[in-house]
Amino acid sequence: MKKLRVLAWITTGLLVAAFVFWAVGRGIASARYSSGDRAKTELAELRQHQDSLAKSRDLLEAWRNAPAQLEEFRSTTIPDFDRFPAFRDNLQKRMSGSGLKPLKLTYRMRPVGGDAKLVTLEFSLSGPYAAVKRFIHEVESQPEMVYLRSVRFRRTDSGLIASFVMEAYFAR
Numbered sequence: 001m002k003k004l005r006v007l008a009w010i011t012t013g014l015l016v017a018a019f020v021f022w023a024v025g026r027g028i029a030s031a032r033y034s035s036g037d038r039a040k041t042e043l044a045e046l047r048q049h050q051d052s053l054a055k056s057r058d059l060l061e062a063w064r065n066a067p068a069q070l071e072e073f074r075s076t077t078i079p080d081f082d083r084f085p086a087f088r089d090n091l092q093k094r095m096s097g098s099g100l101k102p103l104k105l106t107y108r109m110r111p112v113g114g115d116a117k118l119v120t121l122e123f124s125l126s127g128p129y130a131a132v133k134r135f136i137h138e139v140e141s142q143p144e145m146v147y148l149r150s151v152r153f154r155r156t157d158s159g160l161i162a163s164f165v166m167e168a169y170f171a172r
Contacts, residue, residue: 074116074171081117081170091121091139098135100127103161115172120149124163132162139166 095102103124112118149165
């Protein structure tokens with residue numbers, strides 16, 4: 001019986017040792033796996049942060065370039081105020097060259113945004129619809145910054161009367 005008891009103790013000891021060995025091995029494997037996952041997660045977070053910084057850097061660079069781009073836009077799109085008389089003369093030439101009869105031309109000026117002037121022109125033209133349509137196309141295709149704010153049509157016996165409100169910007 002003593003032999004059986006010794007054998008039982010040895011078997012129990014081996015089972016306990018195997019269990020301890022298994023538990024320790026599993027713990028080490030789990031720790032290695034979780035540290036690998038942690039490292040992957042940290043790497044993904046770092047890459048995400050790096051992408052965010054790159055976007056912020058691009059946005060900052062765009063803001064730094066904004067004054068130069070604005071100045072380029074102003075110089076290429078908004079004519080100098082000394083070109084206003086030529087602009088007005090060109091508009092009157094387009095009116096008379098279109099076969100339309102000018103009825104009135106008035107304009108108002110007001111400062112906008114620092115060194116720019118907004119010139120509002122109001123005028124009416126009389127003639128056939130096709131000529132008014134050509135005139136509108138010519139005005140809209142000018143390189144200057146010109147906007148037709150409104151056009152109102154009234155039918156007459158000889159054609160129509162088109163009343164225009166136009167805005168143009170000039171820099172000082």
